[in-house]
Amino acid sequence: MKPLTLCLCICLAFTLLDCSQTKKEVEVKEPSLKEALKDKFLIGTALNLNQIWGKDTLAVNIVKRQFSAIVAENCMKSMYLQPKEGEFYFNDADRFVDFGEQNGLFITGHTLIWHSQAPGWFFTDDKGKDVSKKVLIERIKNHITTVISRYKGRIKGWDVVNEAILDDGSWRDSKFYQIIGEDFIPLAFRFAHEADPDAELYYNDYNEWHAGKRDAIVKLIKSLKDSGLRIDAVGMQGHIGMDYPNLEEYKAAIDAYVSAGVKVMITELDLSALPSPRQKNIGANVSDTAAYRQEMNPYTGGLPDSVATAWTQRMGDFFNLFIANSEHIKRVTLWGVMDADSWKNDYPMPGRTDYALLFDREYKAKQIVKEIIEKANANSDTTTNSK
Numbered sequence: 309m310k311p312l313t314l315c316l317c318i319c320l321a322f323t324l325l326d327c328s329q330t331k332k333e334v335e336v337k338e339p340s341l342k343e344a345l346k347d348k349f350l351i352g353t354a355l356n357l358n359q360i361w362g363k364d365t366l367a368v369n370i371v372k373r374q375f376s377a378i379v380a381e382n383c384m385k386s387m388y389l390q391p392k393e394g395e396f397y398f399n400d401a402d403r404f405v406d407f408g409e410q411n412g413l414f415i416t417g418h419t420l421i422w423h424s425q426a427p428g429w430f431f432t433d434d435k436g437k438d439v440s441k442k443v444l445i446e447r448i449k450n451h452i453t454t455v456i457s458r459y460k461g462r463i464k465g466w467d468v469v470n471e472a473i474l475d476d477g478s479w480r481d482s483k484f485y486q487i488i489g490e491d492f493i494p495l496a497f498r499f500a501h502e503a504d505p506d507a508e509l510y511y512n513d514y515n516e517w518h519a520g521k522r523d524a525i526v527k528l529i530k531s532l533k534d535s536g537l538r539i540d541a542v543g544m545q546g547h548i549g550m551d552y553p554n555l556e557e558y559k560a561a562i563d564a565y566v567s568a569g570v571k572v573m574i575t576e577l578d579l580s581a582l583p584s585p586r587q588k589n590i591g592a593n594v595s596d597t598a599a600y601r602q603e604m605n606p607y608t609g610g611l612p613d614s615v616a617t618a619w620t621q622r623m624g625d626f627f628n629l630f631i632a633n634s635e636h637i638k639r640v641t642l643w644g645v646m647d648a649d650s651w652k653n654d655y656p657m658p659g660r661t662d663y664a665l666l667f668d669r670e671y672k673a674k675q676i677v678k679e680i681i682e683k684a685n686a687n688s689d690t691t692t693n694s695k
């Protein structure tokens with residue numbers, strides 16, 4: 309080899325080495341959501357079965373790198389955990405809890421008492437008739453005690469009761485309510501606390517920014533506390549849209565729950581980019597669905613830039629609110645890892661292409677991820693400076 313060629317080769321080798329080092333450094337240094345937000349709140353995600361069982365490795369990598377908390381999207385609901393009376397199925401939930409522990413994640417149990425995704429047998433006798441109040445209370449107690457005891461000390465917080473109050477503040481006319489009356493709520497909280505006195509206990513619901521629902525939940529928190537029962541936080545599901553709710557009503561709800569003496573968790577955050585098929589009755593009531601209409605599914609080929617920008621802006625506004633109120637917010641959990649996983653593709657209208665989460669269909673972090681990290685860092689700077 310001629311001296312000049314040799315020299316060029318050496319230079320090239322150094323340049324490549326240098327580049328790969330720089331790339332490595334960039335990879336190592338690139339901040340994650342959980343690092344940026346660690347002084348603010350836990351940042352969580354719901355996991356589906358493909359993630360729980362490690363089949364979706366790309367999503368699993370994102371969870372490990374970006375998130376500090378997990379919740380099971382479906383497998384801990386009563387129809388899956390106790391499909392027949394006394395016959396519990398724990399394989400998926402066990403795996404979910406193992407995954408959380410192995411990766412140092414805060415684990416939430418979702419959900420113990422909910423009218424939806426509950427098995428039919430829960431409320432009926434062998435003739436198909438509603439069971440008595442006494443029997444239903446026994447079943448609630450047995451379900452809660454068995455499930456919480458299994459994960460005692462490992463699952464740190466439970467959505468004890470989900471969606472018991474309607475938007476206008478009245479009680480939901482569920483089987484729990486019809487058979488037991490409003491007492492099913494304090495009973496569930498009591499059984500949960502008895503099963504694991506160290507576990508945090510939450511009331512979880514959607515549309516909790518609606519004034520009627522908000523005031524009824526404040527009343528509920530006070531009455532649980534007056535009865536000496538433990539309630540640590542209100543879980544605000546956070547299934548939001550481009551034009552609902554407004555930030556002021558959301559902030560007013562956070563303030564109301566904090567004044568009632570509990571923390572707030574944003575438990576099921578997703579921001580639909582799609583038009584809402586319902587003018588009224590927006591929210592996340594699982595049974596309120598609408599038939600597919602082509603014109604309600606406008607972005608099958610990708611999100612236009614203008615909509616993506618508006619989406620990023622709106623999600624950013626919500627994160628500004630969460631960061632500004634991080635003293636009271638313990639956790640913000642996304643309802644899924646990436647857009648293709650989101651239940652919003654099928655709710656309230658089946659078969660649509662939605663863009664509700666922080667990672668896109670190629671598992672790439674959206675622009676908002678960078679912005680959330682910047683917002684968190686900027687807030688830390690001002691907090692540190694003002695101290």
Ligand code: XIL
Pocket residue numbers: 381382470545576592594651
């Ligand atoms: C949803 C899941 O995401 C769907 O996969 C399932 O088909 C229905 O339930 N409120 C809740 C969540 O508390 O458990 C719901 O999750 C969404 C609304």
